[in-house]
Amino acid sequence: MKFIPLPPQQLLREHFDYNPWTGVLSWRIQTGKMKPGKQAGSQPKAGDRTHYPSVRLHDRIMLMHRVIYKWMTGEDPEYIDHINQNKSDNRWANIRSCTQAQNNANIKRQASASGYKCVYPNCTGTRWVAQITNGGKRRHIGTYDTPEEASAAYMVEARKAWGEFARAK
Numbered sequence: 001m002k003f004i005p006l007p008p009q010q011l012l013r014e015h016f017d018y019n020p021w022t023g024v025l026s027w028r029i030q031t032g033k034m035k036p037g038k039q040a041g042s043q044p045k046a047g048d049r050t051h052y053p054s055v056r057l058h059d060r061i062m063l064m065h066r067v068i069y070k071w072m073t074g075e076d077p078e079y080i081d082h083i084n085q086n087k088s089d090n091r092w093a094n095i096r097s098c099t100q101a102q103n104n105a106n107i108k109r110q111a112s113a114s115g116y117k118c119v120y121p122n123c124t125g126t127r128w129v130a131q132i133t134n135g136g137k138r139r140h141i142g143t144y145d146t147p148e149e150a151s152a153a154y155m156v157e158a159r160k161a162w163g164e165f166a167r168a169k
Helices: 009-015 064-073 101-106 148-166
Strands: 016-019 024-027 054-057 060-063 079-082 095-098 117-122 126-136 136-145
Touching: 009 016, 009 064, 016 064, 024 064, 054 064, 060 064, 064 079, 064 095, 079 101, 095 101, 101 148, 117 148, 126 148, 136 148
Parallel strands: none
Antiparallel strands: 016 024, 054 060, 079 095, 117 126, 126 136
């Protein structure tokens, strides 16, 4: 997914204040009904596909974490990752620029019988298979006696591929 570049950092800083310790973005100047000091943005509504808080400026709706990242750095990265998986936690220590592969590596696991990411029972249901997908290619890591062993093998490969972005569950 390609993101449309945000307004310049200077414009964002003219309109917003940001507290990096709390993650709160607030209005700096009066815009319509919004008064200076009032928290900016809104939480997603039920059924919203993005599930990310957003903010409106000059009739343009923008994802809040992207506004914050640009407010802080002046950069418009393609992807931004929430380290702790909480999409509403926009503290500076919780957001980072990343690639699509790194962002995908840090997603929570899909429901599986093992309780671990990329670990599945084999066809007979007696052992556990670990696999990894990187660069669009799926690779078999190995077959193990327990899901914990399979997960440990997955994490070795995941850390090689994505470093700090690797996630077991």
